[in-house]
Structures are given as structure tokens and as C-alpha cells.
Amino acid sequence: MTPSADPSEETALARAMAAMAPAGVRTGCRLIHEGDEAHLLPAEAGSIPARQPAMRRASGAARWIAHRLLADVGFDGFALLRTPSGAPAWPEGITGSLAHDDDMAVAAVAPVAGIGSLGIDVEPTLPLPDDIFSLVAIPADRIGAADRQLAGRILFAAKEAVYKAAYPLDREVLGYEDIAVDLETGHATTRMRRKVSIAYCIAPRVVVLAFIAE
Ligand SMILES: CC(C)(COP(=O)(O)OP(=O)(O)OC[C@H]1O[C@@H](n2cnc3c(N)ncnc32)[C@H](O)[C@@H]1OP(=O)(O)O)[C@@H](O)C(=O)NCCC(=O)NCCS
Structure with a gap:
């Protein structure tokens, strides 16, 4: 996390994202911390080719959010693998998306019964x-x-x-x-x-x- 990152931003952004999300879309955010690469499950870590620590940390932070959002819709412990195109492989019946800037990771998921595909x-x-x-x-x-x-x-x-x-x-x-x-x-x-x-x-x-x- 860079010195410019303010922990209160996490709460404020979580609220702003929840307010703009359409019905059925769950969202979350996390300030990227030192050590967040440890949140990658072993299969996820193996699916991500990036070697730069900052990229792996950001992917770990985004998956930390995604794991919680997926648990809320019945997919506890699901390993969100990166496919060769870069797109994550979501569980059957679920769409979602991840993103990160230098300090913040975000994720969104939804059942495909309502939303065919999501991006963030x-x-x-x-x-x-x-x-x-x-x-x-x-x-x-x-x-x-x-x-x-x-x-x-x-x-x-x-x-x-x-x-x-x-x-x-x-x-x-x-x-x-x-x-x-x-x-x-x-x-x-x-x-x-x-x-x-x-x-x-x-x-x-x-x-x-x-x-x-x-
Ligand atoms: C998808 C893309 C735009 C992401 O941009 P980025 O600035 O590198 O990274 P972001 O933080 O915004 O997003 C990264 C996440 O996007 C997701 N992603 C990557 N490729 C994806 C794809 N083809 N489809 C859907 N999601 C994708 C991944 O979940 C990735 O996170 P992860 O590496 O932790 O799994 C970029 O990787 C890419 O494929 N660019 C080629 C096409 C392009 O740039 N066109 C101009 C923009 S329209």
C-alpha cells in the first residue's frame, strides 16, 4: 500500500459501488496491502504468470474480494483461475470481473440468470x-x-x-x-x-x- 492510500477510502468506495450497482450485482473493494499475494489459492497462483510482486499482490487482493463475494452466492473456496486470455474462469452460472489500480482492488459478481456478463x-x-x-x-x-x-x-x-x-x-x-x-x-x-x-x-x-x- 502506498503512503497516499487512506483506509477510509475503502469504506467510502464500498458504499459508492453498492449504490451504483444494478440489482443482483454484488461488489467489493480492498486497499492493496503488502502480502496480499498470499490470498491467491495455490491453483490461482499457478494460473497467474506475472512474476512482478506488485501484480501478484494486486491479483491476490482482487481474489480476496472475489472469494467473499462468491461464498455469498454459494461458491465457498472456489479457485478463480486466470485463463490464457487473461479473463478469470467464474463458476458455472456466475459472471464477474476484477480490476486493480496501484492502491485499490475491486470485484463484482452476479448470477447469469439476471446479467449475462459483467466488467469493472x-x-x-x-x-x-x-x-x-x-x-x-x-x-x-x-x-x-x-x-x-x-x-x-x-x-x-x-x-x-x-x-x-x-x-x-x-x-x-x-x-x-x-x-x-x-x-x-x-x-x-x-x-x-x-x-x-x-x-x-x-x-x-x-x-x-x-x-x-x-
Ligand atoms: C483486460 C485489460 C484491458 C485489463 O487492463 P489492465 O489495466 O491491465 O488491468 P485491470 O486492473 O484493469 O484489470 C485486470 C483484470 O482484468 C481481468 N481480465 C484480463 N483480461 C481479461 C479479458 N480478456 N476479459 C475479461 N477480463 C479480463 C483479469 O481479471 C485481471 O485481473 P487478474 O490479472 O488479477 O486476474 C487488459 O489486460 C487487456 O487485455 N488489454 C488488451 C485490449 C485493450 O487494452 N484494449 C483497450 C481497452 S478497450
Whole structure:
């Protein structure tokens, strides 16, 4: 955990995520701590090729959340393996998603009876640098009434969350230019014509949840 990480952020973010999540979607967050790689179950540790300690720590923190969310829906002790594409292999009948920034991990799960596929992303609440904004934004994006300073950051997180929701269904690698996001209506469309709904919060972190109806 970096010195900038504030433990009260965890509580505030948990509340913000619960408030924006659609019915049936369970969410959680965790500040990433030294030693969080120990939360990887042995099979999970073997499925994750990353050797850098910070990446393994972040994956461990995200799985710590996912293990609890999965236990709540009847999958206690489930090993959430990383597949070769990078996407996690959720239990039969469950969809979910993981993300981490430098300090915070987040996860969301839902029964596929209500939501066909989920995606999530977390980002610091900071403006997106101009050079990255020009890579991420396309003319078809609509910012609506979103915070002007943070619109680029929200778009960035939305496209990553939409990609994570769409990939398990379409198996297509998408670039930022392949996803048009409308923050006003809360919808996005991919190059594959996949329609995705989005919800987001900006404080204390930018988190976007993307969900595709079953
Ligand atoms: C999925 C991807 C965008 C994640 O971005 P990231 O900034 O590296 O990491 P995040 O913290 O946001 O998310 C990481 C989690 O995403 C999940 N993930 C990775 N690949 C995934 C995929 N293809 N489908 C769904 N989820 C995926 C994993 O659970 C991963 O966590 P883990 O490594 O602990 O298991 C990236 O790994 C990727 O595949 N990029 C290629 C395509 C791309 O970047 N397009 C531009 C954005 S649309």
C-alpha cells in the first residue's frame, strides 16, 4: 500500500459501488496491502504468470474480494483461475470481473440468470493526461453532463470495463477506438455491435461497472 492510500477510502468506495450497482450485482473493494499475494489459492497462483510482486499482490487482493463475494452466492473456496486470455474462469452460472489500480482492488459478481456478463474498472480520481485522452476518445463518445475534468478518466475506465464484459461473449480483442461510450444515457456499443450498459462513480475513486443483459 502506498503512503497516499487512506483506509477510509475503502469504506467510502464500498458504499459508492453498492449504490451504483444494478440489482443482483454484488461488489467489493480492498486497499492493496503488502502480502496480499498470499490470498491467491495455490491453483490461482499457478494460473497467474506475472512474476512482478506488485501484480501478484494486486491479483491476490482482487481474489480476496472475489472469494467473499462468491461464498455469498454459494461458491465457498472456489479457485478463480486466470485463463490464457487473461479473463478469470467464474463458476458455472456466475459472471464477474476484477480490476486493480496501484492502491485499490475491486470485484463484482452476479448470477447469469439476471446479467449475462459483467466488467469493472477502477482508476484514481485524476484527470487523464492529454496524450492518453487522444488515444482513448473517439468522436462517437458522448460525455454529457459528466465532470469535465474527469470525463477522460471515466471514458477510459468505461472502455476497459466494457471490454472485460464483452470479451467473454465475443472473444474479440478491442481497442479504445472500437468502443463508443455515451455517459449521458449510460450505454456503450462495441465494434461487434454488442450493447453494454454502464454505471459509474467518481469518488473516492473512478469505478465503472459494465453489464450486458442476459
Ligand atoms: C483486460 C485489460 C484491458 C485489463 O487492463 P489492465 O489495466 O491491465 O488491468 P485491470 O486492473 O484493469 O484489470 C485486470 C483484470 O482484468 C481481468 N481480465 C484480463 N483480461 C481479461 C479479458 N480478456 N476479459 C475479461 N477480463 C479480463 C483479469 O481479471 C485481471 O485481473 P487478474 O490479472 O488479477 O486476474 C487488459 O489486460 C487487456 O487485455 N488489454 C488488451 C485490449 C485493450 O487494452 N484494449 C483497450 C481497452 S478497450
